[in-house]
Structures are given as structure tokens and as C-alpha cells.
Amino acid sequence: MNNLISLKNISKSFLNNKKIAVLKKINYSFTRGKIYSLMGPSGSGKSTLLNILSMIDKPTNGTLTISNKVINFSETVNNDKIRSKKIGIIYQQNNLLSDFTALENVYLANLALTDKKYEAKDRAKIIIKKMGLTSREDHYPSELSGGEMQRIAIARALINEPEIILADEPTGSLDQATAKEVFSILYNLKNKNRLIIYATHNRFFANMADCKLEMIDGNIKTINARFK
Numbered sequence: 512m513n514n515l516i517s518l519k520n521i522s523k524s525f526l527n528n529k530k531i532a533v534l535k536k537i538n539y540s541f542t543r544g545k546i547y548s549l550m551g552p553s554g555s556g557k558s559t560l561l562n563i564l565s566m567i568d569k570p571t572n573g574t575l576t577i578s579n580k581v582i583n584f585s586e587t588v589n590n591d592k593i594r595s596k597k598i599g600i601i602y603q604q605n606n607l608l609s610d611f612t613a614l615e616n617v618y619l620a621n622l623a624l625t626d627k628k629y630e631a632k633d634r635a636k637i638i639i640k641k642m643g644l645t646s647r648e649d650h651y652p653s654e655l656s657g658g659e660m661q662r663i664a665i666a667r668a669l670i671n672e673p674e675i676i677l678a679d680e681p682t683g684s685l686d687q688a689t690a691k692e693v694f695s696i697l698y699n700l701k702n703k704n705r706l707i708i709y710a711t712h713n714r715f716f717a718n719m720a721d722c723k724l725e726m727i728d729g730n731i732k733t734i735n736a737r738f739k
């Protein structure tokens with residue numbers, strides 16, 4: 512099966528003073544080996560959807576399947592393990608723990624899967640080198656530029672060699688030139704076994720995906736797909 516993530520009738524409502532229906536019975540399958548961009552106006556539910564795909568939040572209704580396994584949202588410990596092993600997540604900002612260096616931020620993510628600290632450190636160093644940031648390894652997040660922070664966040668998302676990468680406006684707080692650099696790193700992470708989904712407000716970056724999606728009225732609409 513090439514469907515790595517499937518959504519069946521996924522709905523999500525928030526209940527504050529009144530009920531807000533954000534996602535409305537979404538049915539969609541994401542294919543391994545492809546990159547998807549997710550656009551849509553502010554408030555349309557992009558982050559809500561990504562948070563469900565990463566099991567950080569649970570749907571109000573519906574079924575999420577990852578690698579042919581139906582996710583039980585009450586099994587939080589097990590879901591944390593699945594997330595550590597399979598999913599790399601990159602946010603717009605504040606990705607890194609401020610009290611830890613770049614190197615620590617990256618290798619600590621690996622310790623969720625292994626207790627071999629020195630191997631984790633070596634692995635982190637290799638990935639940080641690929642990001643061109645060896646000279647910034649011992650910097651704290653406050654001592655990194657925005658672009659450097661995002662590259663470290665990508666390194667951290669990659670250390671467990673995830674099959675799935677979810678990025679929520681990963682370049683939203685960067686200038687265009689730095690954003691281009693970060694996106695080119697993101698595109699280079701594509702491989703036949705991996706699924707990459709990113710939310711963006713930037714049409715130029717959205718157009719680079721294999722499949723362009725838009726959140727419209729609580730649902731996913733395919734704008735174009737260069738495959739299928």
C-alpha cells in the first residue's frame with residue numbers, strides 16, 4: 512500500500528462559547544514518496560489538520576490511519592512512540608528548547624528511541640553538518656539566526672529518520688532568500704519512502720509540491736497533482 516496516511520470522515524470542532532466546526536468529514540489519502548503543500552486562508556484549519564496528523568490533537572470524529580494502523584487517540588504513550596519514530600515535525604518558530612544548545616536539541620530527540628547517548632550525539636553531528644551548521648553546534652537558540660534555527664529544527668525532525676515530515680509554515684518567519692534555502696533543504700528530503708506535507712501561505716513554495724491542496728470550508732481540495 513502506498514497510502515501512508517489516510518483520513519476517513521475526519522471532523523474537528525472546538526467548543527468555546529460556541530461550537531466552531533473547523534474540519535468537516537475529510538476523506539483523503541496521502542501517498543508515500545510525495546510532497547504535498549497545504550494552502551488556505553488564516554483560520555481555515557491547516558494547523559488543526561497537521562496537529563491531528565501528528566497525533567498531537569485528536570479529531571472529534573473519524574479515523575486516522577498511519578501505515579495501515581488505525582490510530583487510537585487514547586493510547587497517548589504508544590502514540591508518542593509512533594510520533595518519535597515515524598514523524599518529524601517543524602513549526603514556524605519556537606521549535607527549539609531554549610535552554611539547550613543546537614546539538615543538544617537535535618540529539619535529545621533521538622534519545623526518545625535509544626539510550627545510546629554518544630551514538631545519538633554522533634548522529635546529530637552528521638545531520639547538523641549536512642545542514643552546514645557544524646560551527647553553530649554549541650550555540651543556544653537565542654544565538655542562532657532565524658534560518659539557522661529552522662535548519663536545526665529540520666535536523667532535529669530528521670534524526671529519527673522519519674517516514675513522515677509535517678511542516679507548519681516552516682519559513683513563515685524568514686525572509687524570501689532564507690526561506691528559499693530552507694525549502695530547498697526540505698525538498699531534498701524527498702525520497703520514495705517518505706511523505707512530506709507542509710502548510711504555507713506562499714504561492715511560490717506551494718507550487719513546488721507534487722500535489723497542491725487547499726483547505727476550503729473545512730475540507731481538502733486538490734488544486735493540482737503532478738501524479739496519479
Ligand SMILES: Nc1ncnc2c1ncn2[C@@H]1O[C@H](COP(=O)(O)OP(=O)(O)OP(=O)(O)O)[C@@H](O)[C@H]1O
Pocket residue numbers: 525526527531533551552553554555556557558559560
Ligand atoms: N484550541 C482551540 N480552541 C478553540 N478554537 C481553536 C483552537 N485551535 C484553533 N481554533 C480555531 O480553529 C480555526 C482553525 O485554526 P488553525 O490554527 O487550524 O488555522 P490555520 O489555517 O492554521 O491558520 P493560520 O494560517 O493563521 O495559521 C480558527 O478559527 C481557530 O480560531
Ligand SMILES: [Mg+2]
Pocket residue numbers: 557558559679
Ligand atoms: Mg496555522
